[in-house]
Amino acid sequence: MADVTYLEALRQGLWEEMERDPRVFILGEDVGAYGGAFKVTDGFVKRFGTERVIDTPISEAAIVGAAAGAAHMGMRPVAEMQFIDFISCAYDMLTNYVATARYRAGLGTPIVVRGPCGGYVRGGPFHSQNPEAAFFHTPGLKIVYPATARDAKGLIKASIRDDDPVIYLEHKWLYRRIKEALPEGEEILTPIGEARLAREGKDLSIVTYGATVWKSLEAAEQLAKEDGLAVEVLDLRTLLPMDDAAIMRSVQKTNKVLIVHEDTRTGGVAGEIAARINEQAFAWLDGPIMRVTAHDVPLPYAPTLEDFVLPQTDDIVKAARWLAAY
Amino acid sequence: MPPRAAPTQSPPIPAGLTQSQLLEIYRYLRLTRTLEERLTALYRQSKVIGGLFRSLGQEGESVGSAYALNRGRNQDVLSPLIRNLGSMLVMGAEPVQILRQYMAKAEGPTHGREQNVHFNDLEKGYLGQISHLGDMIPVMAGIALTFKLRAEPRVGLVYIGDGATSTGTFHEGLNFAAVQRVPLVVVAEYNRWAYSTPPEKQFAVKDLAEKAKGYGVPAVTVDGNDVLAVYEATRFAVERARRGHGVHFIEVKTYRRKGHAEHDDQHYVPKDELDWWAAENDPVDRYVKQLVRNEWAEERELKAIDAAVAAEIDRATDACVDEPLPAGDSALGGVYLDPPAAPRHWYRSL
Numbered sequence: 089m090a091d092v093t094y095l096e097a098l099r100q101g102l103w104e105e106m107e108r109d110p111r112v113f114i115l116g117e118d119v120g121a122y123g124g125a126f127k128v129t130d131g132f133v134k135r136f137g138t139e140r141v142i143d144t145p146i147s148e149a150a151i152v153g154a155a156a157g158a159a160h161m162g163m164r165p166v167a168e169m170q171f172i173d174f175i176s177c178a179y180d181m182l183t184n185y186v187a188t189a190r191y192r193a194g195l196g197t198p199i200v201v202r203g204p205c206g207g208y209v210r211g212g213p214f215h216s217q218n219p220e221a222a223f224f225h226t227p228g229l230k231i232v233y234p235a236t237a238r239d240a241k242g243l244i245k246a247s248i249r250d251d252d253p254v255i256y257l258e259h260k261w262l263y264r265r266i267k268e269a270l271p272e273g274e275e276i277l278t279p280i281g282e283a284r285l286a287r288e289g290k291d292l293s294i295v296t297y298g299a300t301v302w303k304s305l306e307a308a309e310q311l312a313k314e315d316g317l318a319v320e321v322l323d324l325r326t327l328l329p330m331d332d333a334a335i336m337r338s339v340q341k342t343n344k345v346l347i348v349h350e351d352t353r354t355g356g357v358a359g360e361i362a363a364r365i366n367e368q369a370f371a372w373l374d375g376p377i378m379r380v381t382a383h384d385v386p387l388p389y390a391p392t393l394e395d396f397v398l399p400q401t402d403d404i405v406k407a408a409r410w411l412a413a414y
Numbered sequence: 415m416p417p418r419a420a421p422t423q424s425p426p427i428p429a430g431l432t433q434s435q436l437l438e439i440y441r442y443l444r445l446t447r448t449l450e451e452r453l454t455a456l457y458r459q460s461k462v463i464g465g466l467f468r469s470l471g472q473e474g475e476s477v478g479s480a481y482a483l484n485r486g487r488n489q490d491v492l493s494p495l496i497r498n499l500g501s502m503l504v505m506g507a508e509p510v511q512i513l514r515q516y517m518a519k520a521e522g523p524t525h526g527r528e529q530n531v532h533f534n535d536l537e538k539g540y541l542g543q544i545s546h547l548g549d550m551i552p553v554m555a556g557i558a559l560t561f562k563l564r565a566e567p568r569v570g571l572v573y574i575g576d577g578a579t580s581t582g583t584f585h586e587g588l589n590f591a592a593v594q595r596v597p598l599v600v601v602a603e604y605n606r607w608a609y610s611t612p613p614e615k616q617f618a619v620k621d622l623a624e625k626a627k628g629y630g631v632p633a634v635t636v637d638g639n640d641v642l643a644v645y646e647a648t649r650f651a652v653e654r655a656r657r658g659h660g661v662h663f664i665e666v667k668t669y670r671r672k673g674h675a676e677h678d679d680q681h682y683v684p685k686d687e688l689d690w691w692a693a694e695n696d697p698v699d700r701y702v703k704q705l706v707r708n709e710w711a712e713e714r715e716l717k718a719i720d721a722a723v724a725a726e727i728d729r730a731t732d733a734c735v736d737e738p739l740p741a742g743d744s745a746l747g748g749v750y751l752d753p754p755a756a757p758r759h760w761y762r763s764l
Contacts, residue, residue: 113563139563145593150552150586157556160536163563165556181583184546185553191749192528193542227749227756251751329753367760 092270095263097237099128101244101276102166106136109164112248115142115151116168125170126204126263148177155199156186156253164248169203172257173217186253187228200247202256205233206299206350207382207398209261212389218298218351220327223255224360230280231328233257235301237268239325242278250280259299266302281326283334289320292412293338295361296348297324300380300399304348307404317412327357335361336369343374344411348404353381375414380407424709429646435481436710437719439641442477443698444723446500449509452727453516457676461735463518464529469497471639471671472605474697476500476573478644479601479664482652483571485539490652491557492571493541493550497603497670499531501573506538510730520740527745547578551587551600558596558655569655571599571648577608577616579625588661592629595660599651600626602663603638605670610682626663638666639697642704669695 092100105112113136114129120143123130133141144151148169155165169175175182182201189195207216223229230252234240240258247254270276286301287308294304301323308319322338324331339345345365347358362377383397427436450468457466469476476494480501483490494501499512514522515533523533534542541557543550550572558570578584579602591598602622606612619625623633636647644666651662669691673680680688705711747755 142594145586145589147552147586147590149549149583150555150590153549153552153583153587154556154559154590157553157558158560158563159556160541160553161557161560163560180546181549181552185544185549188544190751192524192532192544193534194524194748195534195536195541196751230750329750 089269089271091267092237093264094234094237094240094258094266095126095128097241097268097270098244098258099130101241102129103132105245105248106132106140109248111162112164112166113140113142114166114168115144115155117144117146117170119143119168124168126260129168148174149181152178152181152199152201153185155201156181156189156197159197159199160189160195164198166200166202166248169201171215172203172205172219173214175201175203175219175255176222179222182223182229182253182255183226187226189228190252191228196251197253198251199253200244200256201253202244202258204260204263205257206259206261207387207394208299210389210391210394211387213386216387218257218349220257221351221356224328224357228253229328230254230326231257232280232326233259233298234278234325235259235262235286235298235323237266238270238276239278239284241270242276243280243325246277246280254280257298261299262302278325281329281331283331284323284325285320285334286323287319287321289318290342291317291319292344292346292408293320293322293342294346294348294404294408295322295324295335295338297327298350300348300350303399303401304404306401307408310401310405311408315409315412317408319408330361330364332364332368335365339365339369340372343372344414345373345377346380346404346408346411347377348380348399350382350398352384353379354384356381375411378407378411380404427710428642429649431642431645433710436705437715439477439481439645440701440705440711440716441719441723442481442500442504443473443641443701444720445503445509445726446473446477447698448723448727449503449512450499452731453513454676456513456517456731456735462516464516465675465677466516467496467530467675468672469499471691471696472497472603472668473500474641474701475601475603475638475644475666475668477504478641479571479648479666480504482645482648483539483569487537489539490569490571491536491539491541491554493543493554493573494531495543495573495575495603496531497605498573502531502540505540507535507540508730509727510733513730514734514737517734518739519734519737520744521734521737525744526740546583547575548581548583548587551584552590555587555591555594555596555598558591558598559594562594562596567656569597569599569652571601571652573601573603575608576602576604576606576613576622577611579622580616588626588631589629591661592631595658597655597658598661599648599655600631600661600663601648602665603668604665605668607670607674607683609674609678622665623663631661631663633663633665635665635667638668639695639700641697641701668697
């Protein structure tokens with residue numbers, strides 16, 4: 089057992105799948121000779137060659153489109169968006185071409201589109217985004233968003249093996265910040281569509297994903313110490329398809345739900361989660377379903393501004409306290 | 415010594431084609447036109463559910479280009495646009511499937527999910543387009559990239575309209591394909607009308623070939639209504655791509671003789687221009703004259719093909735015209751392999 093960072097775990101998962109399956113190849117901007125802007129594919133070109141680790145022009149639509157074409161022919165491409173913010177340039181290709189291919193044409197398109205997401209890193213408006221809501225609305229796509237090193241590895245492997253297109257969101261604030269002992273020589277696969285109970289509790293549920301899993305766990309710890317509250321934290325891991333059963337189990341246990349995400353509020357994933365709880369577990373609720381999210385502004389650069397806009401541990405503590413007292 | 419061929423007055427058949435291949439090309443031209451005429455009749459009877467898109471006057475470039483590919487199971491792959499019905503027929507699409515697709519039949523290739531020529535059979539070698547023009551260039555670049563990665567001697571061919579060369583995906587895809595030197599042939603159809611927009615409002619170059627040259631892609635402009643010229647240019651490009659020399663761009667100059675779709679009355683098109691193309695530059699008429707004048711075929715042979723095609727389209731129509739539409743709840747399946755179906759809404763069970 090060696091301590092492995094989130095980034096290294098992702099790298100291992102990609103590497104193992106490249107070793108296992110000759111159909112897997114990587115394409116993206118600066119992924120080859122440079123090893124990727126965050127070094128996720130560092131050393132890959134040396135091991136697997138330039139035909140399986142393809143440096144592309146700055147053309148996100150072409151990257152995703154070419155990946156789709158290759159996937160139709162039986163390949164398993166993994167397309168990197170250098171920052172996930174640029175996935176919007178491939179929005180048409182993903183939502184109109186890729187997502188509909190199986191339904192309209194019976195064409196499997198097993199591609200993975202992955203890239204670094206998220207703020208808390210002073211990246212400014214175009215290097216900090218969380219794009220899940222833009223794709224969450226599109227039938228035909230799957231979206232995963234690991235919070236732990238184990239899931240970073242387990243979900244990239246599962247995504248590559250999935251027969252449908254998967255958007256794999258990785259949080260750059262977690263890349264080198266969190267570490268976990270992962271067993272060597274044991275295959276780690278995280279099933280797509282299954283949430284993970286990150287902390288058990290009976291007083292209140294926090295439903296969250298990505299970096300805010302860690303902020304929520306921090307808040308839960310503080311609330312246990314200072315308020316004696318037993319807060320449950322559910323890490324969704326997969327956003328599409330969503331693990332409704334795990335959410336409802338938690339709601340039925342605690343009867344109060346706080347939904348936390350880093351993305352902005354209006355039209356965000358939290359709204360959908362709240363609607364599902366309302367439809368499926370209304371009778372179990374002892375309070376309103378509340379949200380902690382980013383404010384509805386583009387993410388600004390200055391530390392004071394970014395810290396204000398994004399949800400912080402203290403926000404989660406205060407919101408959970410309010411809800412617990414309801 | 416082998417006996418010498420009997421002396422003949424007729425000029426040699428160009429492009430290495432045989433006489434039976436010339437007749438086969440004629441059959442595909444006639445099949446395309448007759449099938450579209452049948453679709454027009456079905457459209458007027460409201461049996462075609464959605465829009466009907468004609469390729470009248472463009473059959474030559476569709477058939478001539480597709481005929482230059484290697485066809486059969488898992489050979490070359492093309493991606494047709496809305497006016498490339500002929501290319502799909504050449505690749506082996508069955509008329510009955512086209513008819514079913516237009517009429518949204520349950521037994522159709524997409525089971526009523528998509529319309530017109532938007533369907534595929536990758537083994538036969540055609541990949542249906544989506545309506546977002548330009549998108550098929552990157553996708554076909556990916557298919558051709560796969561041929562390159564696997565060192566398979568296969569080629570991709572993708573059609574693009576003059577208007578669609580204004581899209582971002584066209585430029586991204588062509589550049590990507592050029593840089594990767596994938597075996598891809600791009601056939602750009604200059605047919606004068608992108609819906610109602612003429613070329614001078616679409617781009618500031620004279621020939622589409624100029625755009626390709628900007629990406630380091632060799633490009634040629636050919637008379638799109640000369641079937642054999644299109645065949646020959648495509649054959650050259652295809653074999654060049656197959657030998658590993660990368661992308662080739664063929665601009666075919668042609669003319670869209672019908673509206674964007676059947677609903678479009680073309681009031682924006684000068685009447686004398688339409689008349690001229692119909693009377694003087696119809697690709698099928700020109701091909702027939704060429705065959706007969708050069709004594710490559712006799713009129714009675716062509717008439718026999720016409721009759722066989724008409725009978726084939728009658729049989730195909732009879733086979734499917736009364737078939738049912740798909741059951742409504744079949745709409746829920748197949749978004750993903752897993753889960754196999756989307757959930758039915760709760761109020762539908764009340």
